[in-house]
Amino acid sequence: MAQDDRHFITEQLSAAIDAQLTSAEQAQLDAHLSTCEQCQQRLAALRGTVALLRALPQPVLPRSFVLPVSLNATATTAIPETPAIAITKSQSALTSAETEPVSIAAYRAEPANIVAHAPRSSRRANYVRTALRTMSAFAAVAGLLLLLSGVFTTSYLTGATSSAPAMTAQQPGATLPHTDDTNQPAPAFATPTAPAEQQIVQATGVATIQATATRTAQPRTPSPSVARPFLDLGTIAGRMSVGFLLLLLGLIGVIVFRKRRYQQEILS
Amino acid sequence: MAAEDGPTRLAKKNMNKLVRDDEELLIARSQGGDVSAFNQLVLSYQQTVFGSIFRMLGDPDIAADLTQDAFISAFRAINTYRGGASFRAWLLRIGSNLACDHWRRTQRYPAESLDALREEDEAHAPSLLNSLAASGPEGNPEEMLLTHELQELIQRGLQLLPLDQRVAIVLCDIEGLSYDEIATTTQTALGTVRSRIARGRAKLRLYLSQHQELLPRNYRLTNHE
Numbered sequence: 001m002a003q004d005d006r007h008f009i010t011e012q013l014s015a016a017i018d019a020q021l022t023s024a025e026q027a028q029l030d031a032h033l034s035t036c037e038q039c040q041q042r043l044a045a046l047r048g049t050v051a052l053l054r055a056l057p058q059p060v061l062p063r064s065f066v067l068p069v070s071l072n073a074t075a076t077t078a079i080p081e082t083p084a085i086a087i088t089k090s091q092s093a094l095t096s097a098e099t100e101p102v103s104i105a106a107y108r109a110e111p112a113n114i115v116a117h118a119p120r121s122s123r124r125a126n127y128v129r130t131a132l133r134t135m136s137a138f139a140a141v142a143g144l145l146l147l148l149s150g151v152f153t154t155s156y157l158t159g160a161t162s163s164a165p166a167m168t169a170q171q172p173g174a175t176l177p178h179t180d181d182t183n184q185p186a187p188a189f190a191t192p193t194a195p196a197e198q199q200i201v202q203a204t205g206v207a208t209i210q211a212t213a214t215r216t217a218q219p220r221t222p223s224p225s226v227a228r229p230f231l232d233l234g235t236i237a238g239r240m241s242v243g244f245l246l247l248l249l250g251l252i253g254v255i256v257f258r259k260r261r262y263q264q265e266i267l268s
Numbered sequence: 269m270a271a272e273d274g275p276t277r278l279a280k281k282n283m284n285k286l287v288r289d290d291e292e293l294l295i296a297r298s299q300g301g302d303v304s305a306f307n308q309l310v311l312s313y314q315q316t317v318f319g320s321i322f323r324m325l326g327d328p329d330i331a332a333d334l335t336q337d338a339f340i341s342a343f344r345a346i347n348t349y350r351g352g353a354s355f356r357a358w359l360l361r362i363g364s365n366l367a368c369d370h371w372r373r374t375q376r377y378p379a380e381s382l383d384a385l386r387e388e389d390e391a392h393a394p395s396l397l398n399s400l401a402a403s404g405p406e407g408n409p410e411e412m413l414l415t416h417e418l419q420e421l422i423q424r425g426l427q428l429l430p431l432d433q434r435v436a437i438v439l440c441d442i443e444g445l446s447y448d449e450i451a452t453t454t455q456t457a458l459g460t461v462r463s464r465i466a467r468g469r470a471k472l473r474l475y476l477s478q479h480q481e482l483l484p485r486n487y488r489l490t491n492h493e
Contacts, residue, residue, distance in 0.1 A: 010470045011467075014465055014466035014470070015462050018465075020462060045477070046469055046470070050441050052476065053437065053441035053472070056323075057419070059323075061314060064311070065318070
């Protein structure tokens with residue numbers, strides 16, 4: 001037969017090992033093998049490979065993977081009418097002895113269908129988490145810097161050193177007319193009132209200009225900042241308050257959006 | 269020969285599996301939130317899930333973690349399981365998805381995984397050795413060593429295969445799934461399954477034939493193509 005002379009491709013030989021050929025294909029293969037030594041050898045080599053794979057022993061289970069029975073509580077909340085079913089002897093023995101302490105309440109809380117949809121949505125959620133975590137970290141660092149700048153300023157001034165070159169905000173605070181209302185709430189970030197505008201300007205550009213301009217004069221009478229508004233960036237206390245708030249918010253953010261590795265691995 | 273071993277092996281593996289009706293009952297109870305019922309399914313399938321993930325990745329510790337994750341995920345998603353399809357294939361789909369994701373993640377950062385490997389090489393060796401069950405006779409250490417070497421050689425060969433072919437080979441030749449079940453597990457067409465298995469076997473044969481000295485006499489593979 002002319003067809004019997006053609007060699008069989010590997011895919012056909014492999015399928016023949018698993019009895020996946022149609023009866024017609026199988027008949028053709030049998031006829032061909034009776035005359036073709038090359039295909040016989042190829043088939044034998046493939047069979048040998050399969051036999052090696054099948055001869056591999058099953059790996060030893062490192063532990064049992066049964067879930068904690070305590071999950072029943074969270075599970076039955078979904079379907080409350082489910083009656084508690086008696087556990088068989090062998091089952092109770094296994095579950096009590098081999099249950100691993102795995103916290104699964106969090107997994108159960110989320111809606112299911114992991115197989116099809118979870119990877120993409122969890123990946124998107126991860127991006128958001130990462131962004132929020134990064135922003136929180138930045139806020140914490142900025143807050144810390146502000147806080148530290150306030151601390152150093154205080155130590156400089158209380159130490160009564162002769163030169164205070166970096167105290168840009170404190171010096172104009174002494175020279176510029178400031179609102180002394182203690183009760184004025186957060187002027188630096190509030191709607192622009194007249195004093196607030198003044199302070200914003202002061203906190204940005206003018207402060208440094210003033211600082212350099214007054215460097216020669218050096219008015220070294222540090223005005224007490226107790227009377228300054230609460231979140232005034234122009235004052236030490238204000239800066240420290242803002243810094244403290246930023247640090248606090250940042251730390252909370254970092255903690256809330258911290259990496260949840262275990263969960264990520266499951267869902268992705 | 270090997271072809272005749274397939275169905276027999278499959279039947280043996282399924283002997284300790286639950287009767288189909290019992291399994292359906294347990295699945296139904298699990299869908300009602302009964303962990304105890306689900307744990308019976310876990311006991312029936314944990315060897316299969318762990319074994320397949322271990323063969324796909326070659327690391328018993330990671331395989332154990334992913335197996336636990338797979339069962340947790342399966343319990344969570346049990347309501348999405350529709351009867352009719354093989355429950356084993358459904359479970360293995362979750363397990364192999366986790367294994368493939370892990371493989372891709374670690375392959376994406378090869379330096380990191382290489383470092384980890386170097387760092388934990390010593391610590392891992394006994395763990396891996398313990399996972400490879402001893403099949404040789406106790407009294408003959410030489411044969412034991414050969415067996416372990418051969419197992420490690422095959423495992424290395426498996427890990428060199430492309431991921432899709434490796435998954436197909438593990439499910440077919442090691443776990444004994446039918447082509448239909450593999451198609452369900454990997455969500456591919458039967459023709460794709462057939463071709464992946466064939467290509468994987470051919471590559472593995474080539475790899476193993478380069479280490480003839482480790483192969484048992486009756487498993488010698490020819491290089492003839």
